[in-house]
Amino acid sequence: MRPRTSHDAPNNLDRPPHWDDSAACKASDEPDYWFAEGSDASAIAQRHEAKRVCGSCPCRTSCLHAALERGESSGVWGGLDVNERAALTLLPSARDPGKEAADAPNAIVDEDEEVPAGEEGGQAPEDAATA
Incomplete structure (x- = not known):
């Protein structure tokens, strides 16, 4: 006689419960x-409708996280x-390799944003006087 294992349970x-139990897409008549x-x-049009349904889904964040x-x-x-x-998974420097990355390695830079006077070198104005 062999010993009982958890496979016999x-x-x-x-x-x-899982996050997708209450996902809006599960109730859709058009899963495709x-x-x-x-x-x-x-x-x-089909993708647009899917995104519209996702917009009101309580699981949207968890779903996106799992997909990523x-x-x-x-x-x-x-x-x-x-x-x-x-587009979410690429760093700004990876999307546009011709442009230099910001001083901080993972900083997201808005190219259209104006840099306040005294901050061009990456130092705050109060630090510039002591450097």
Whole structure:
């Protein structure tokens, strides 16, 4: 007689709640909208509708986070399509390698924003006098 293992245990426990249990897309009559491919008017309209539904979904943030963690390569997740998610994962210097990165390695720089006088060198005005 072999010893009993956990594989022999009955699976009668409920699955613990998951963020996607209350996702708005689960109630959709058109699940294919979230994976519409192509640039034709129909596919664009389907993706737009999927994003509209995502806009009011209580799970939007968790969905987007999970898609970014998994590297989802298709579909609308968390209200963003694959191109929009790709833009989130690139550093500004990776999007435009010809431009220099800011002094801080991970700083996001708004190219159109004016730099106040005295801050061009990356020092605050009060630090510039003591440097």
